[in-house]
Amino acid sequence: DTGVSQDPRHKITKRGQNVTFRCDPISEHNRLYWYRQTLGQGPEFLTYFQNEAQLEKSRLLSDRFSAERPKGSFSTLEIQRTEQGDSAMYLCASSSKELAGGRWSSYNEQFFGPGTRLTVL
Amino acid sequence: ILNVEQSPQSLHVQEGDSTNFTCSFPSSNFYALHWYRWETAKSPEALFVMTLNGDEKKKGRISATLNTKEGYSYLYIKGSQPEDSATYLCATRSNAGGTSYGKLTFGQGTILTVHP
Numbered sequence: 001d002t003g004v005s006q007d008p009r010h011k012i013t014k015r016g017q018n019v020t021f022r023c024d025p026i027s028e029h030n031r032l033y034w035y036r037q038t039l040g041q042g043p044e045f046l047t048y049f050q051n052e053a054q055l056e057k058s059r060l061l062s063d064r065f066s067a068e069r070p071k072g073s074f075s076t077l078e079i080q081r082t083e084q085g086d087s088a089m090y091l092c093a094s095s096s097k098e099l100a101g102g103r104w105s106s107y108n109e110q111f112f113g114p115g116t117r118l119t120v121l
Numbered sequence: 122i123l124n125v126e127q128s129p130q131s132l133h134v135q136e137g138d139s140t141n142f143t144c145s146f147p148s149s150n151f152y153a154l155h156w157y158r159w160e161t162a163k164s165p166e167a168l169f170v171m172t173l174n175g176d177e178k179k180k181g182r183i184s185a186t187l188n189t190k191e192g193y194s195y196l197y198i199k200g201s202q203p204e205d206s207a208t209y210l211c212a213t214r215s216n217a218g219g220t221s222y223g224k225l226t227f228g229q230g231t232i233l234t235v236h237p
Contacts, residue, residue: 003164031223042227056224060152109155110225112165
């Protein structure tokens with residue numbers, strides 16, 4: 001399978017514990033995104049990497065959240081001192097710039113992984 | 122419209138019915154609109170990316186239209202089948218300052234259930 005993969009698929013933890021999720025994007029994609037979806041809402045943007053550089057962070061990403069993409073390939077999202085409000089589906093997506101009509105296109109589609117479902121007790 | 126909004130929130134139809142959903146979005150700084158289908162326990166699947174006013178795209182029994190001036194997109198499913206049951210998400214990308222940012226802003230989704 002050459003799609004985006006995420007690990008683990010499910011995580012149950014106790015309040016105050018730290019958790020780390022991993023995302024492996026499609027291998028030739030240089031852009032990687034993290035989103036979070038809570039019940040009844042659409043996914044919300046958290047952060048965005050181009051290669052290893054973290055170019056944008058949402059204000060939703062509090063100091064307890066940190067994301068890395070050390071070699072421009074896989075990414076990790078860590079949540080420290082988890083709270084019950086962190087319970088959500090965490091989605092990862094990847095994309096690449098594409099050459100269209102002689103110009104680089106940046107509105108290419110994002111390919112999503114299956115998500116990590118976090119439950120904080 | 123300040124946010125991306127989808128209607129209805131949920132929809133139940135019978136097999137063979139045709140159906141449509143609406144996605145409304147801010148028309149200022151519009152860059153692109155994406156439609157995704159998300160089945161339970163699977164990854165969201167990209168259906169369409171549309172950028173131009175008046176765009177129409179089709180994929181099998183599913184089609185979509187785009188009106189960027191008034192800020193809406195319609196998704197149509199012709200002859201719904203039980204396997205079409207999923208959450209349908211629309212998302213926009215904005216173009217602020219002449220640069221398209223990577224992030225997608227999603228609506229809350231429309232949950233479609235097709236009964237045999």
